[in-house]
Amino acid sequence: MWKRAWVFLVVGVVASLTALGQQPLEYYLTGNLKEVPGTVATDKGEQRTSFSGAIGFRVTVGPKGELIWSLIRLNLVAKGVPTEKGDSGTIGLVLADYDHKATYDPRTGRLTAEFRATLHYELIDRVKGYRELGVKGEQDLFAPYTEEMVGKLSGKLPESLQAAEKGSALLSGDVRLDLSSPVLGAVRSIDLAVSPVLVWVFRFAETLRIQPVFIGTGPTDPARTGTAWATLIARSHEIWNKCGTVRCLKLVVNQPIYLNKPAYRVLDTDAEITALRAEVDVANAVEVFVVERWATALACSTGGGACWSSGTASAKIVTSDQQLAVPCPCPAACTGYCPCGPCACGALNLYHLAHELVHALNLAHPPGPSGSLAASTVGSNMEPSGFCCDNPGIQSAKNCRNASNPLLYWEIWSTRACGGRPDIAD
Numbered sequence: 035m036w037k038r039a040w041v042f043l044v045v046g047v048v049a050s051l052t053a054l055g056q057q058p059l060e061y062y063l064t065g066n067l068k069e070v071p072g073t074v075a076t077d078k079g080e081q082r083t084s085f086s087g088a089i090g091f092r093v094t095v096g097p098k099g100e101l102i103w104s105l106i107r108l109n110l111v112a113k114g115v116p117t118e119k120g121d122s123g124t125i126g127l128v129l130a131d132y133d134h135k136a137t138y139d140p141r142t143g144r145l146t147a148e149f150r151a152t153l154h155y156e157l158i159d160r161v162k163g164y165r166e167l168g169v170k171g172e173q174d175l176f177a178p179y180t181e182e183m184v185g186k187l188s189g190k191l192p193e194s195l196q197a198a199e200k201g202s203a204l205l206s207g208d209v210r211l212d213l214s215s216p217v218l219g220a221v222r223s224i225d226l227a228v229s230p231v232l233v234w235v236f237r238f239a240e241t242l243r244i245q246p247v248f249i250g251t252g253p254t255d256p257a258r259t260g261t262a263w264a265t266l267i268a269r270s271h272e273i274w275n276k277c278g279t280v281r282c283l284k285l286v287v288n289q290p291i292y293l294n295k296p297a298y299r300v301l302d303t304d305a306e307i308t309a310l311r312a313e314v315d316v317a318n319a320v321e322v323f324v325v326e327r328w329a330t331a332l333a334c335s336t337g338g339g340a341c342w343s344s345g346t347a348s349a350k351i352v353t354s355d356q357q358l359a360v361p362c363p364c365p366a367a368c369t370g371y372c373p374c375g376p377c378a379c380g381a382l383n384l385y386h387l388a389h390e391l392v393h394a395l396n397l398a399h400p401p402g403p404s405g406s407l408a409a410s411t412v413g414s415n416m417e418p419s420g421f422c423c424d425n426p427g428i429q430s431a432k433n434c435r436n437a438s439n440p441l442l443y444w445e446i447w448s449t450r451a452c453g454g455r456p457d458i459a460d
């Protein structure tokens with residue numbers, strides 16, 4: 035009941051602002067897509083799969099009361115399809131820009147939008163590897179090659195839709211995407227029919243799902259890994275809750291998956307890390323693998339944790355419990371990798387996982403942009419660190435605005451979850 039009262043209160047406030055001619059008069063029409071059947075045209079013919087994701091519009095009331103529509107989200111994730119070079123692996127798409135003009139005709143209810151989208155699928159990484167970014171300090175960032183598609187949404191909403199109207203509206207339409215800038219070129223076009231129930235909101239919230247993976251037989255295994263998890267994820271929530279006043283972004287954490295393969299407790303080689311990442315694939319989440327430790331040389335060069343396929347639906351993070359137990363003194367091999375201050379040791383890397391999760395949300399080290407990754411703020415959590423020094427526990431408004439991943443989906447706005455504010459602006 036209090037939620038309904040709150041909605042009426044907000045409607046009242048917005049109506050008052052309208053009467054006074056004050057801004058902002060922005061509304062959002064948002065909906066999630068669940069298992070929508072689609073056709074993917076590949077270099078091996080047409081394949082069927084299903085897409086989940088999120089779609090959203092911003093509707094601004096202009097000075098004469100006219101409605102100005104923008105498509106601000108189209109996140110799509112699908113299971114892999116066969117191609118000439120093998121299974122595509124998870125397919126993910128996000129809009130290439132925040133804002134794409136949309137047109138709504140109140141007489142007919144017709145809604146159209148043309149847009150550019152960034153396409154990625156795991157096979158691109160397997161065939162092309164990762165971009166050389168030349169990052170300073172830790173090499174913790176494996177940015178993928180991505181492709182671009184041009185898209186068109188043609189749909190229908192109820193006629194005479196008003197922005198201030200609370201409640202929901204059914205959108206029925208078609209989305210068509212054609213490859214315009216290939217890297218691998220195995221996926222050529224995508225067609226899907228969408229019919230989401232869109233909900234009017236004044237502020238929106240988006241959620242990223244996280245899947246922890248520990249090594250051991252289960253939660254009662256005294257030797258299981260993941261002892262650093264509670265601290266690392268708490269500091270990650272802290273960093274993302276600071277986005278609240280700019281953009282409500284939340285992390286939702288699944289129950290851990292336990293991998294009973296003791297050989298992964300200590301990671302000695304890049305090949306072993308690659309094999310570990312292939313062990314678990316949860317379609318709607320960013321996997322975070324937590325081992326006991328990495329071999330010292332690897333821990334020094336990478337910071338003991340890294341993010342692969344950053345910014346995509348295939349993003350995966352590998353890290354270790356040793357983030358909170360860096361050997362003392364700091365290993366000699368690490369002393370060249372402390373760009374953030376003097377090399378230290380002990381329970382040190384509190385904000386390390388928060389930093390890797392922002393890589394999963396497509397942000398580069400500052401200032402960026404870098405490769406396919408977006409710009410971030412100097413002095414923020416996105417500063418690279420090393421195994422013997424931590425990333426700053428500082429969030430910026432720019433980091434919050436620039437975050438993206440096809441796995442983000444809408445939630446009803448919650449004041450409790452989104453009360454924080456960034457430490458710095460841009």
Ligand SMILES: [Zn+2]
Nearest residue numbers: 174175389418
């Ligand atoms: Zn980094």
